[in-house]
Amino acid sequence: MTSAIEAGTTPDIIMEGPERLVANWGAKGKMIDLSDLWTEEAKADIDANSTAVGKASMGSDGKYYEYPLAMTTHTMAINYEVFEKADALQYLDLENRTWTTENFQKAMQALKDDGVAVTGIVYCGGQGGDQGTRALAMNLFSASFTNPEHTLYTMDSEAGIKGLQLLADMVKDGLLEADAGIAAGDELQLFANGTAQMTWAWNASNAANYAASVTFTPYAMAFPSDDGVPELAGGIWGFGIFDNKDEAKVAAAKKFIKFVSDDSVQGPASVYATGFFPVRASFGDIYAGTEKDANKEFLIFMPYLGDYYNVTPNWAVQRTEWWNLLQRIFAGEDVQTAVATYANNVNIK
Amino acid sequence: MQITPSMAARKRMRRENLIGYAYMMPAILFFLSFVIFPMGMALVTSFTDYSMDSFNFIGLSNYRRMLQDRVFGKAMGNTILIVLVSVPAVTLFSLWVASLVYKMNKHASSFFRVVFYMPIVTGTVAVTVVWKWMFSRYNGLLNYVLNSIGLINGNISWLGDEAYAIWCIILILFTTSIGQPIVLYISALANVDQSLVEASEVDGANNFQLFWKIKWPQIMNTTLYILVITTINSFQIFALIQLLTSGGPNNATNTIMYNIYYHAFKLNEYGYGNAMGIILAIVIGVFSMIQFKLARSDKE
Structure with a gap:
């Protein structure tokens, strides 16, 4: 175009x-x-x-x-049978398809204790499917991605930093994986072939596309949030x-x-x-x-x-800066410093 | 009026020249329209803030911005690293393979030429998909093999790790770059004057002397062509980066061409993208000049 x-x-x-x-x-x-x-x-x-x-x-x-x-x-999805076997379904609100941040951590621990090698992969190899990783990081502590006027990116808020820090900690503890070598398309393949037990890039279209090739039940879920009230992209x-x-x-x-x-x-x-x-x-x-x-x-x-914040100015720059931010965090950079760099690069002065 | 022979010859020559130019005209028009004119446009627009909604002359601002652009610096460093590693590696490996293959019988020689040329005729996307699978952290061949033989302990995200990603890119570039040089070297080595080879053998030259004093000078033109083409292709590396890493992780595989694409087509900063293109063209020109100079002095 x-x-x-x-x-x-x-x-x-x-x-x-x-x-x-x-x-x-x-x-x-x-x-x-x-x-x-x-x-x-x-x-x-x-x-x-x-x-x-x-x-x-x-x-x-x-x-x-x-x-x-x-x-x-855009939702996430879990491998229902693997969660069931690990007795992790108890942490999900199956009626409303929601879960709290605390229960999300407990569920990941249950999967790990059950011997699951790869629970979920926080992909950051490109911008494909980045709405999934944004929704994941935002919802953990109910952060807003932008201000209500859509003039400023606000993941440098306390809630935003807390969410990203939790992801970094969970990766460090082996409860999640982070991979700068893949984007959502690869992660979906890994979910579909049973390597990963969750995907952050699910929606009706992907559910239909993968329906014939999966040998388990991909169960759509909202992203975990501290108050149990998710805000989906x-x-x-x-x-x-x-x-x-x-x-x-x-x-x-x-x-x-x-x-x-x-x-x-x-x-x-x-x-x-x-x-x-x-x-x-x-x-x-x-x-x-x-x-x-x-x-x-x-x-x-x-x-x-949730709020459709994709119309905020500098959106194209933001998309690249987001997965670069995740790469820096998972490479070991201090979360606060990495987020400050991100905010400086994406917000128009 | 009597026409002198020299005038007739001149007239014939002029006519031949005109016919020659007429034959070349389609190629010249194509070259002017699709190479020279866009290059001129790129140069002019590199002095503007050309974007989707603006076109103002801003002098050298794009070039000054480049000097302060950390990502551009990183991309330039990565590009030069790729060139410095891949060009000698491709040239030497191709020469080595060609020197073995050209002595083989017709069928064996054809077989190896097909094998090494295969990645060139295979689509870049297909090649990339196969490599991506081999480098996969979760079910890739490389991790499987290296873990099996005990070289590594645990899986590595080859394309997602700053320490390895650029070397993976160079490896793929290497495999997709050697096909043409090998075929060219096989042809060049087959065309070496056999009377000189035999004479030097009679004079008692050893294999090294035979190669260095007799064959090497005769394949110098081919070597120069391979050096220049490989250098340009390496500087212009783009598809592998776009398909495999998007320049990451943390700009570890960002290159000038990918950076141009990012600014021009993702951010619509055409003026800035063109300014980077001009710098890239100058750098390629300088590298090619150095190669010509070295090859000429080597020939002398």
Whole structure:
């Protein structure tokens, strides 16, 4: 897309997330304002599901650069049978799919005592699946990744440092592994082939992709948090229109987006094709009675959808700095010093 | 008017020249459009803050920023290390293998040429995936073998450890770089003037003298080509880094090319990326000049 933008050969319509449509291309004047698509009816319907979606779709100039279609929460998953054998399921709230930080530590100890070699791997070899390691570190002591205004990255808070310190300590104690040689794709493979007993990069799409290849029950869980109330990272996908200086095409593109996203028949069918969940509350459960019925497992996590902080300025720099921060911490650098370097590199002065 | 022979010859020569240029024109146009023009653009934009929403002349600011950029310094150091290790290793190993293979019969020689050339015709991504598996900390071949023979005790994250990652990259680069030099050296050694070899043998030259005084000067042009090509390829190492380490851990495998990609395509800092590209081109130019100079003096 970068090449296309510079060459002036962008498509009219693109499906992407707010971090690019809104915070990057929209903020740089490349996108068309879609405010007219956000009718009162659409706002009310989407807000009824999550107010984070509307906030994320709007730029700092008050214009909407995304018209959202589907969303999901990114969770983690455990190997159910291995946890059961180690008697570690007692530390999980299976009804709500949550666990506390304290119980998470106890569960890891139970796995280790049961002879499990690799419980979970805190991957930090690249930015792939970094939402998982961010959610893990944040939730342990309920830290916020950014301030509410999305102008500052705040993992240098006391709660953020405590979470990262706990991860470093757990790695040191052999309760977790850390690996700067892999990213989420590799970690998912290791989870799927039974080497690792947890993955931090789970969602409905990955569950569907790995369903046929795993020989155990991948059990989706929220990330552990000190208060037992997790805040999960979300994925929001929707449409944007590039400003190609053609009014007729813009009008046609808007009409197309409206049909694909809002039509009572096509809208749910479009969401179904993504494998995620509708941003519109009125679409209801689109997977009931279909071959993707298993997706409903993830509906339970929707109330845990947290702030969509990916629209904070300097996001691309932050993504690289995050896994570099983890690499420094797991290489033995003092957590406070490493986090201070991270905060200095990502926050625009 | 009578045409003198010299005028006719000149006219013919001019016509031949024009025909020659006409034949070369497609290549010249391609070269100007896709090499010279982009190089000029890169030079010009390296003096700007060119990004997705800005294009202002900022003089030497990008170059000053580079001097203070710790990651750029690290990337330059890593790149030079890769070049200094891989270029001599590739050249010497290729020469050694070629000197053994070119004496073999036709079938054996073809077999080894195919074996060593294989990584070049195999896609980079496929090669990388295989190496990634071999280096895997959890179920990789390398850990298995080294643990089995007692060289290590416990698994190592080869690509995730600052101490090993760059050497793993150099090893993969080595295996993917030797194919062409081996084939070229086999061909060059086969073309060495046999009458000179036989004459020196009659004069009582030993194997070392035969190689150093007779064969080495005759394969010098091939050596120079291999040195320059390997140097440029090593300086431009990118795909392995992007696919295996993203420059980590802690920038231990970051290279100039990866840094250019990161700034230009991830952060949209095209001006800064181009400034790094200009510096890389200058460094490659200097290295190539030194190699030409040394090879020429060696030839003399």
